[in-house]
Amino acid sequence: QVQLQESGPGLVKPSQTLSLTCTVSGGSISSGSYYWSWIRQPAGKGLEWIGRIYTSGSTNYNPSLKSRVTISVDTSKNQFSLKLSSVTAADTAVYYCARDGQWLALDYWGQGTLVTVSS
Amino acid sequence: QSVLTQPPSVSGAPGQRVTISCTGSSSNIGAGYDVHWYQQLPGTAPKLLIYGNSNRPSGVPDRFSGSKSGTSASLAITGLQAEDEADYYCQSYDSSLSGLFGGGTKLTVL
Numbered sequence: 001q002v003q004l005q006e007s008g009p010g011l012v013k014p015s016q017t018l019s020l021t022c023t024v025s026g027g028s029i030s031s032g033s034y035y036w037s038w039i040r041q042p043a044g045k046g047l048e049w050i051g052r053i054y055t056s057g058s059t060n061y062n063p064s065l066k067s068r069v070t071i072s073v074d075t076s077k078n079q080f081s082l083k084l085s086s087v088t089a090a091d092t093a094v095y096y097c098a099r100d101g102q103w104l105a106l107d108y109w110g111q112g113t114l115v116t117v118s119s
Numbered sequence: 120q121s122v123l124t125q126p127p128s129v130s131g132a133p134g135q136r137v138t139i140s141c142t143g144s145s146s147n148i149g150a151g152y153d154v155h156w157y158q159q160l161p162g163t164a165p166k167l168l169i170y171g172n173s174n175r176p177s178g179v180p181d182r183f184s185g186s187k188s189g190t191s192a193s194l195a196i197t198g199l200q201a202e203d204e205a206d207y208y209c210q211s212y213d214s215s216l217s218g219l220f221g222g223g224t225k226l227t228v229l
Contacts, residue, residue, distance in 0.1 A: 037218070046121065047157075047165065047208055049218030060216045096164055104212065105155040105170035112164050 002026045004097050004110035012091075012117050018084040022097030022110060023077075030055045030075040035100035038071060038082045040093040041112075048093075052100060053080055087117045122147065123209055123221035130227040131199045139224045141192045141209030147219055149190035152212040156185055156194045159206040159223075168207070169194060196226070204228045 008020035022036070029036065037052035051061035053071045061069050065084070073080040084091060094112040101107030124142040131137040141154060148154055154172050157165035167176055169185035172192060184195045192211075196203055209221040 039218075039220075046223040047159075047210075047220040049210075049220055052218070060218075062217055063215070101170075103153050103155070103171035103174070105153075105167055106157070106165070106210070107167050107170070107176065109164040109166070 002099060002108045004099065004108055006095060006097050006110045006113040008113065008115070010114060010116060012087055012115060013119050014088055014117055015086055018082070018087050018091060018115055018117070020082045020095055020097075020113065020115070021079050022081070023079050024099075025078070028075075029073065029078045029080065035060075035104065036071075036073065036080045037098045037100055037106060039096045039098060039106070040091075041096070042090075042093040050082065050084075050095075089117050091115070092117045121222040122213070122219045123211060125207075125209060125221035125224045127222070128225045128227065130229055131196075132229045133199055133201065135199050136195060136197045137199060137226065138196075139194045139207050139209075139226070141194070141211075141221050143190050143192075143211060143219075145190060147190075147211050147213045148187065148192060150214060154185070154187050154192035155210045156183075156192075157208045157210065159208065161205070165208060199228055201228050 003025045035052040038050040068085045070083040096112045097110045098106040099108040156169040158168045159165040172187040173185045207224045
């Protein structure tokens with residue numbers, strides 16, 4: 001059973017870079033034809049797709065965030081990561097990592113981690 | 120404002136049938152991209168409910184079904200139960216392979 005777990009600072013100062021890591025267990029991140037995604041959800045609001053990475057390193061990003069987002073993968077650690085630069089209070093949200101499985105549906109999700117942007 | 124449009128809320132009595140719509144455009148759903156549906160219970164991560172427009176993952180009751188036609192998709196829930204009270208989201212992609220979510224629909228079981 002694949003499991004995903006987000007980790008990283010829960011508090012980031014405005015203008016700094018938010019960095020999160022998703023650790024995958026129960027299977028190799030490089031096995032199978034999967035994308036690995038990041039999604040976020042501000043409190044009381046809907047889901048926002050941030051971007052995804054294939055194990056080859058190929059990425060797709062949300063156009064509205066593209067200039068600030070970098071997603072990378074470390075197959076040796078079975079992890080993939082999110083960096084979001086120049087954060088503001090609007091970036092405060094629960095951040096989820098997930099696997100794009102069959103039909104590119106998000107079939108496995110992490111529990112989510114709250115990141116607050118505040119000085 | 121989401122590219123995929125869902126009604127903010129729907130409601131139904133136990134045992135009834137409800138449907139949730141997801142309206143896109145010729146740039147996403149209408150271009151042939153699949154629609155997936157997720158259920159999010161309060162305080163938890165979303166859970167995949169329907170994938171590839173109409174397929175149910177193992178363990179999802181057959182009370183849940185999905186369909187797609189043209190630029191829209193729908194999620195139907197029959198035999199409504201109290202435990203179905205949750206937020207529901209549709210998801211698809213656009214031509215740049217950027218993921219899209221609907222704004223979400225809150226289901227209230229009366």
